[in-house]
Amino acid sequence: GEAAVADFLADGFVDGTRIVTRGLSAGGLLAGALYSRRPERFAGVVAEVPFVDVLTTMSNPDLPLTIAEWDEWGNPADPDDSAVLRSYSPADNPPDADTRPALLVTGALHDTRVLIREPAKWVATLRAGDPARGAGVDPSSPxxxxxVLFRAETGSGAHAGPVGRFSQLEYEAEIYAWVLACVNAGADD
Known part of the structure; x- marks a missing residue:
């Protein structure tokens, strides 16, 4: 993630003002970590049903995946594991409000893997942490x-977006339209 972007920029393969990253679930965690650690490197970030409140989620053994994933992610009850989890958890490391790229976060009401409250809490934290409350944000431009936009899937869709071929195509079109707008937002005609 972070090293690959640095290499592409150093080699001149990409225009650093036009990079957008996208990740889903644990990939959304990576996108969120990049958003937190190197916000200046991106024109936009898409975090779909992102696993971004790592400490809270991994501390709740009542959630369906938590105990089984302690081997992979670590158990926050262990102080060493907790420190590592906290070091990259996007919910625990918001970037400065003045350096943030545009962010599109999705959540799904019926997702049992990443509960909708996790991305919603992250969005609320980011919005609350903006002392200007978006004063520098152009309200006519997403x-x-x-x-910081939040798209909640309230229909029958879950972890991978809406259900049904046409609903999924509409969803992908929304994401791609937003990504293209980010890429072109700072570009000269």
Missing amino acids: VSRGT
Whole structure:
């Protein structure tokens, strides 16, 4: 993630003002970590049903995946594991409000893997942490630097977006339209 972007920039393969990253679930964690650690490197970040409140989720053994995933992620009850989890958890490491790229976060009401409260809490934390409350954000543009959008899937869809071929295509079109707007937002005609 972070090293690959640095290499692409150093080699001149990409325009650093036009990079958008996208990740789903644990990939959303990676996208969120990049958003937190190197926000200046991205025009936009798409975090779909992101696993971003790592400490809270991994501390709750009543959730369906938690205990089985302690071997992979670590158990927050162990102080060493807790420190590592906290070091990259996007919910625990919000970037400064003035350096943030545009962010599109999704959540799904019926997702049993990443409960909707996790991405919703992250969005609320980011919005609350913006002392200007988005004063520098252009309200007519969903892709201004610092914009934090939340798309909640309330239908029968779950972890991978809406159910049904046409609903899934519409969803992908929304994501791609937003990504293209981010890429073109800072570009000269």
